[in-house]
Amino acid sequence: MLKRIKRKIWTRKWTQEQLNKYIGNFQHVYFTYAADEALRARAASGGSTSALLVYLLETGQIDGAVVCRTVLIEGKPRPEFFIARTKDDIIAAQGSKYSAVYFAANAFPLIRSFEGKLAVVALPCDAKNLQRWREKHPEIDQKIACVITLFCGHNSEPELTDAIIKKLGHPANLVDYTYRFGHWRGNLKATYDDGTEIIKPFKYFSDYRNLYFFAQEKCHHCFDHYGYYCDISAGDIWSPEMKHDPIKHTCLITRSDVGQRIVETAVQAGALVAREESIVAVANGQARTMPFHYNITSRARVGRLLGLKIKDETKERVRWNDYLIAFIALFNERFSKTRIGRRIILMIPRPLIKLYLYLFKGLETF
Ligand SMILES: Cc1cc2nc3c(=O)[nH]c(=O)nc-3n(C[C@H](O)[C@H](O)[C@H](O)COP(=O)(O)OP(=O)(O)OC[C@H]3O[C@@H](n4cnc5c(N)ncnc54)[C@H](O)[C@@H]3O)c2cc1C
Ligand code: SF4
Structure with a gap:
C-alpha cells in the first residue's frame, strides 16, 4: 500500500503551467554533490552549497559568504548569521538550521558594513527581502556576487528545538547541536560537556515539524518553495533512486546567467560533480509538499x-x-x-x- 502511494507521488504528471508557477523561471537543473568529501560530511544534502561558496572564495570571486551557524545562547542552540571568509568557516556553518532566523535584522547589518564581494545563502522569503533592498540601494547590489536560496517547506520556532533537546533527557550541558546530517533523511546529534553524544534519527524532530507543530506563523503566508529571487536554488532530492545512491546529492536550479556560469565553472574546476536533470525530476522529488x-x-x-x-x-x-x-x-x-x-x-x-x-x-x- 505504502509502496503504491509512493509510486503515485514519484510518477505524477505535471502540466507546464504547474511547473512554471511552482518552480518559477530557471535555466538548468542539476543533481550534484561536493567533489571534496570533507564538504559532504557535515552537509545537509550533497554539500554543493558549501562547495560553491568555497570555490567562489578560493578563486577570488568573493571575499566572504553570508552563512548561518548554530551558537549556544544560555545553553540553547540558536541560528546566527556571520560572514565566512575561509573554507573552515564555511564547513562550520554547514547543515540546515530548522529554527527561526531574522535575516533583515541580523544579516543586513553584516552586509552593509562589509567591504568586498559577497555570496549570500538565504531562505526564499529572506532572498525576496534582500532583492527589494538591493533594488533600493545600488551600493548594496554591487557587493553581492551571488545569492543561493535553500528550498523551504517551512521553518520552526526555536521552542521545538528546545522541546526535543529536553526530550533527549541528558542532564549535562549542551555544547553542540546538529539538526540533520548523514544519508537520506539523516540524524540529529546533541553533544554534551561530559563527552556524551546523542544521535537520533532526524524524524525524532521532523515528525513534529512536518505536522506544523511550532511552525513559524509567517510560513502560512508564503508560497515560494524554491526561492524565485536568486541566482541558484539548492535543495534535497526525495526520489527513490537517490535513497540507494551512496552519495547524498543536492539539487541545484540555476536561474540567472551568473548562477549558470558559477555552476558550470565550478564543475570544470573539479569543485562540484553534477549531472543535468529535467525539471520534472525536481517536481517529483517535492511532489507531496510543493502543491x-x-x-x-x-x-x-x-x-x-x-x-x-x-x-x-x-x-x-x-x-x-x-x-x-x-x-x-x-x-x-x-x-x-x-x-x-x-x-x-x-x-x-x-x-x-x-x-x-x-x-x-x-x-x-x-
Ligand atoms: C528551514 C529550512 C527548510 C528547508 N526545507 C526544505 C524542503 O522543504 N525541501 C528541500 O528539498 N530542502 C529544504 N531545505 C534545504 C535543505 O535542507 C538543504 O539546506 C539544501 O539541500 C542544501 O544542502 P547542501 O548540502 O548543499 O548545503 P550545505 O553545504 O549543508 O550548506 C547549507 C548552507 O545553508 C546555510 N543555512 C542553513 N540553514 C539556514 C537558514 N535557516 N537560513 C539561511 N541559511 C541557512 C548554512 O549556513 C550553509 O551555508 C530546507 C532548509 C532549511 C534551512
Ligand atoms: S516557508 Fe517561506 S516564509 Fe517560511 S521560512 Fe520558508 S521561505 Fe520563509
Missing part, C-alpha cells in the same frame, strides 16, 4: 475559521483534502503556541504522532 505550500488559497479560507488573516496571492483550486491539510497545519501551529497545547503535544506517545503524520501525508498525496 500545498503553493496553495495559499486553502490556508486563506481555513484561516478565517481560526481567526488568521491570510492574503490569498495564488488563487488556487481547493479540493476537499486541501481544506483538511490546511486545517491540520493551521490548527497544529496555533495549538502548539498555547501552553496547554504545547504540553499535550509533547506528552502524546510517538506512535500516535507517527499515525497522525501518516494521515497528514496521505492527505497531501491525494
